[in-house]
Amino acid sequence: MLDKSTSSEATQAAEAPSAQTVSAARKIYKIVKYGDPILEKPTTPVKNFDSGLEQLAEDMFASMYAAQGVGLAAPQIGLTLRIAVVDVTGGKNPEAKIVLANPEIIHAEGEKREEEGCLSIPGFRGYVIRPQFVTIKAQNAKGEAFEIRGEDLLARAFCHEIDHLNGILFIQHLSMLKRDLIKRKIKKLKKQGEW
Numbered sequence: 001m002l003d004k005s006t007s008s009e010a011t012q013a014a015e016a017p018s019a020q021t022v023s024a025a026r027k028i029y030k031i032v033k034y035g036d037p038i039l040e041k042p043t044t045p046v047k048n049f050d051s052g053l054e055q056l057a058e059d060m061f062a063s064m065y066a067a068q069g070v071g072l073a074a075p076q077i078g079l080t081l082r083i084a085v086v087d088v089t090g091g092k093n094p095e096a097k098i099v100l101a102n103p104e105i106i107h108a109e110g111e112k113r114e115e116e117g118c119l120s121i122p123g124f125r126g127y128v129i130r131p132q133f134v135t136i137k138a139q140n141a142k143g144e145a146f147e148i149r150g151e152d153l154l155a156r157a158f159c160h161e162i163d164h165l166n167g168i169l170f171i172q173h174l175s176m177l178k179r180d181l182i183k184r185k186i187k188k189l190k191k192q193g194e195w
């Protein structure tokens with residue numbers, strides 16, 4: 001509980017003085033784990049689309065890639081801000097990077113049951129039913145509005161991240177039995193100092 005979620009570690013390599021173009025050293029945030037109340041709080045809408053927000057989004061991508069995730073929401077780095085990043089290619093395709101500021105689902109279709117996990121609940125997975133297709137509207141880091149449709153994993157990532165921004169974790173979609181089992185195991189891990 002005392003795990004201060006806003007803490008961060010600058011594990012990024014020092015900026016090379018050589019020809020390494022303009023890419024600034026990215027901040028790699030520590031990912032907040034289940035049990036920190038910030039994960040279950042609602043977020044506040046993004047209002048200031050300034051260079052700081054663009055930096056934050058890039059740092060979130062870097063933190064997500066470092067943790068080998070395909071999505072990361074602000075509460076997971078200790079911020080109650082309505083922003084998330086998604087890249088289902090895991091950094092392989094720069095075009096697949098999606099910043100979701102103030103995202104909202106405007107259409108959902110179909111159903112798909114797949115195993116899901118979360119960077120804030122490492123080591124645990126469970127089957128969650130999500131829409132197969134989802135259309136969302138959101139703003140990018142510059143504040144420009146857009147709509148995007150996702151299918152399968154992308155639709156799942158959109159739903160999972162928007163859930164985060166509403167203080168909802170994937171385990172809340174599991175059966176009570178499965179959820180309690182996970183909670184008990186986490187409690188045990190905490191006692192052992194392994195969480």
Ligand SMILES: [Zn+2]
Pocket residue numbers: 117118119120160164
């Ligand atoms: Zn998650």
